[in-house]
Amino acid sequence: AQSVTQLGSHVSVSEGALVLLRCNYSSSVPPYLFWYVQYPNQGLQLLLKYTTGATLVKGINGFEAEFKKSETSFHLTKPSAHMSDAAEYFCAVSASGYSTLTFGKGTMLLVSP
Amino acid sequence: GAGVSQSPSNKVTEKGKDVELRCDPISGHTALYWYRQSLGQGLEFLIYFQGNSAPDKSGLPSDRFSAERTGGSVSTLTIQRTQQEDSAVYLCASSLEGGVTEAFFGQGTRLTVV
Numbered sequence: 001a002q003s004v005t006q007l008g009s010h011v012s013v014s015e016g017a018l019v020l021l022r023c024n025y026s027s028s029v030p031p032y033l034f035w036y037v038q039y040p041n042q043g044l045q046l047l048l049k050y051t052t053g054a055t056l057v058k059g060i061n062g063f064e065a066e067f068k069k070s071e072t073s074f075h076l077t078k079p080s081a082h083m084s085d086a087a088e089y090f091c092a093v094s095a096s097g098y099s100t101l102t103f104g105k106g107t108m109l110l111v112s113p
Numbered sequence: 114g115a116g117v118s119q120s121p122s123n124k125v126t127e128k129g130k131d132v133e134l135r136c137d138p139i140s141g142h143t144a145l146y147w148y149r150q151s152l153g154q155g156l157e158f159l160i161y162f163q164g165n166s167a168p169d170k171s172g173l174p175s176d177r178f179s180a181e182r183t184g185g186s187v188s189t190l191t192i193q194r195t196q197q198e199d200s201a202v203y204l205c206a207s208s209l210e211g212g213v214t215e216a217f218f219g220q221g222t223r224l225t226v227v
Contacts, residue, residue, distance in 0.1 A: 036218075043117070043204060043218035090156065100146060100169070101216070105155035 002027045002093040004104035012110040019063075019078040021107050023091030026072065032094040033074040034101065035065055039087045047089075050074065061085070086111045115139075117219035119205050125225045126195055134190040134222045138207030145188050146208075146216065147180060151201040159203075162188065195226045 007022040025031055032051050036044040048059025055067040065076045074091060088108045092101040118137040126132050138145050147159040158172035162182045173179070177195075182188040192199055202223050208216040 041220070043220040044206075045218070046216075092156075100158045100161050100172075101148075101156075102158070103148075103156035105153075 002031065002095055002102045004091050004093050004102055006089075006091050006104035006107050008107055009105065010108045010110060012112065013081045015083055015111055015113050016080050019076070019081045019085065019109065021076040021089050021091075021109065023065075023074045023076065023104060024072055025074060025091070025093045027093055027095065029095050032096065033065075033067060034092040034094070035059065035063070035074075035076050036090045036092060036103075037061075037087050038090065038106075044090065047076070081109075081111050083111050083113065085109060117205055117207050117217050119203075119219040119222050121222060122220065123223045123225075125227060128197060128226055129194055131191065131193045132195055132224065134192075134203050134224070136188045136190070136205030136207075136219060138186065138188070138205070139217055142207035142209050142217075143185065144208045144216075145182060146206040147188070147190050148204045148206070149201045150204055150221070154201075156204070159190070192224075195224075197226045200224055200226045 003026045005024045034049045035047040037047050038044050047063050048057045050057045050067045058064045063078045065074050067074050088106045090106045091104040094101050120135045143164045145162045149157045149159055160180045161169040177193045180190045202221040204218055204221045206216045206218045
């Protein structure tokens with residue numbers, strides 16, 4: 001079974017500051033890891049994913065995440081926050097490319113001018 | 114269509130009534146997923162269809178919930194005798210050949226039970 005823990009239901013940053021959203025997972029098999037973003041009244045949009053290979057994954061909108069097996073983490077970062085980054089972010093894990101996604105409870109990112 | 118389409122976008126229903134939520138997946142996608150997003154609960158898996166295989170119903174919370182997928186395309190999620198705790202956003206996703214790495218989500222149906 002898989003599970004995901006996202007530390008912090010809300011994270012506040014200033015525009016231009018580093019964004020760090022934390023995700024830790026539990027999986028009995030090598031995981032597939034994902035970050036999704038949800039803007040108000042919208043569905044989920046895939047930001048980035050880790051399946052195999054390079055542990056530093058780059059996604060859309062300048063976001064990246066690093067898979068650290070020893071820490072069972074997949075934290076999401078962006079060097080400089082924009083106002084448009086304000087949204088809810090979900091980390092998810094899957095046991096393979098052909099099973100369902102297990103999501104964390106989400107982190108709301110607030111960006112202030 | 115270009116993306117996953119869900120209807121209605123909003124639904125208000127009275128407690129005890131039945132509701133049907135519809136999902137039109139991306140053309141050619143053989144896998145279809147339903148998730149529920151509730152305040153404080155995050156995203157919960159409900160059911161997964163893959164081609165002609167028997168669906169994975171392990172996430173359905175009670176026997177009041179059911180789903181079907183006709184012709185391998187459109188899916189309908191039915192909730193019978195709705196309760197207030199069923200109020201949530203119901204999200205549908207589809208992917209090509211069951212590859213969750215390429216799942217695309219619809220905008221969801223917001224269900225409010227009054």
